[in-house]
Amino acid sequence: MALVIAAIVLVLAIVLRPQPLPEAQALPANHRSIETAQLRPAAAFATITDPAVRSVALFEEAGRVIQHPRCMNCHPRTDRPTQTDAMRPHMPWVTRGPDNAGAATLRCTTCHHDANFAASGVPGNPKWKLAPIEMAWQGKTLGQICRQILDPARAHMGRDQLLQHMAKDELVGWAWHPGGKRTPAPGTQAEFGALIDAWLKTGARCPA
Amino acid sequence: MSYSLTVNGQVRHVDEDGQTPLLWVLRDTLKLPGTKYGCGIAQCGACTVHVDGQPMRSCSLALEAAAGSQIVTIEAVDGPQADAIRDAWVARDVPQCGFCQSGQIMSAVALLRSVPKPTDADIDIAMSGNICRCATYNRIRAAIHDAAGSAQS
Ligand code: FES
Numbered sequence: 001m002a003l004v005i006a007a008i009v010l011v012l013a014i015v016l017r018p019q020p021l022p023e024a025q026a027l028p029a030n031h032r033s034i035e036t037a038q039l040r041p042a043a044a045f046a047t048i049t050d051p052a053v054r055s056v057a058l059f060e061e062a063g064r065v066i067q068h069p070r071c072m073n074c075h076p077r078t079d080r081p082t083q084t085d086a087m088r089p090h091m092p093w094v095t096r097g098p099d100n101a102g103a104a105t106l107r108c109t110t111c112h113h114d115a116n117f118a119a120s121g122v123p124g125n126p127k128w129k130l131a132p133i134e135m136a137w138q139g140k141t142l143g144q145i146c147r148q149i150l151d152p153a154r155a156h157m158g159r160d161q162l163l164q165h166m167a168k169d170e171l172v173g174w175a176w177h178p179g180g181k182r183t184p185a186p187g188t189q190a191e192f193g194a195l196i197d198a199w200l201k202t203g204a205r206c207p208a
Numbered sequence: 209m210s211y212s213l214t215v216n217g218q219v220r221h222v223d224e225d226g227q228t229p230l231l232w233v234l235r236d237t238l239k240l241p242g243t244k245y246g247c248g249i250a251q252c253g254a255c256t257v258h259v260d261g262q263p264m265r266s267c268s269l270a271l272e273a274a275a276g277s278q279i280v281t282i283e284a285v286d287g288p289q290a291d292a293i294r295d296a297w298v299a300r301d302v303p304q305c306g307f308c309q310s311g312q313i314m315s316a317v318a319l320l321r322s323v324p325k326p327t328d329a330d331i332d333i334a335m336s337g338n339i340c341r342c343a344t345y346n347r348i349r350a351a352i353h354d355a356a357g358s359a360q361s
């Protein structure tokens with residue numbers, strides 16, 4: 001009898017022992033939070049007294065934008081764009097075509113329209129297209145890119161237009177508003193434009 | 209909000225959010241299910257329709273951007289190139305499961321309209337955004353060549 005009572009007590013003790021209740025857990029965030037990197041303002045370089053050294057430093061800071069995937073993806077060294085922060089080949093398989101906006105039979109506008117489209121995740125801008133092949137940046141050093149953009153034969157633009165392209169062009173400006181999970185270029189287009197302006201005014205010196 | 213668009217020759221008024229993909233409007237609102245949903249992210253081509261004559265992925269086109277356009281779907285695509293493609297597709301028995309095929313056909317018709325006698329390379333470029341899980345690519349390519357021959361003769 002005593003054995004039976006002991007067994008019942010034991011079973012009750014096991015069943016009724018205090019147990020932790022299941023706790024609600026937060027769902028994982030749908031999108032990883034997108035961090036916007038800052039740019040050092042052009043004024044921060046005033047402490048560099050030698051204009052040539054300051055010019056190179058300004059361009060190196062601007063290079064954080066120029067060599068960002070948002071800019072590099074559309075400056076490929078082949079006829080195919082790259083995509084994502086990993087700069088992988090564009091899928092589907094597309095080519096630049098005669099006007100850098102796609103082959104006649106597979107235009108960029110088959111999928112890309114005037115604005116980023118959240119439902120499909122496809123980015124967009126009215127001027128969506130690649131930089132010309134002479135302006136290929138991928139695989140180049142910042143110094144090579146610097147000399148290239150100063151060469152009107154390859155850049156197809158003089159210094160005023162270059163500043164305009166960097167500081168005002170709306171397709172370039174997309175890099176700061178890429179939508180979706182895409183990381184924006186550092187800083188703002190205005191800050192980037194100010195760096196380029198200050199670089200040009202200090203003699204447009206290039207890194208080695 | 210209300211939008212009007214011309215679909216297969218008829219003016220249609222739809223009352224949907226402007227950011228709704230055209231694909232949903234075609235399939236769910238206008239009950240034209242010939243255009244297929246494959247991926248929804250502009251990767252497969254199953255949803256291809258013609259917008260003002262250009263092939264476009266309807267999953268990646270907002271209703272507000274499509275409003276005012278002439279849209280043609282697989283249900284109504286016609287003309288000599290479409291007829292030639294249809295005949296070649298039947299003769300070659302191109303489809304396997306068929307899911308990708310309305311998109312393939314819309315892209316192929318658009319290709320023949322702009323390049324009447326496409327080379328293999330032309331076909332590869334124009335059709336590279338249309339994926340076929342059953343891998344009917346060789347039959348698609350052969351059928352486009354057949355159609356190019358017959359649409360010209
Ligand atoms: S459903 Fe539009 S491309 Fe796949």
Ligand code: FES
Pocket residue numbers: 303304305306307308309339340341342343344
């Ligand atoms: S026929 Fe099955 S996916 Fe193309």
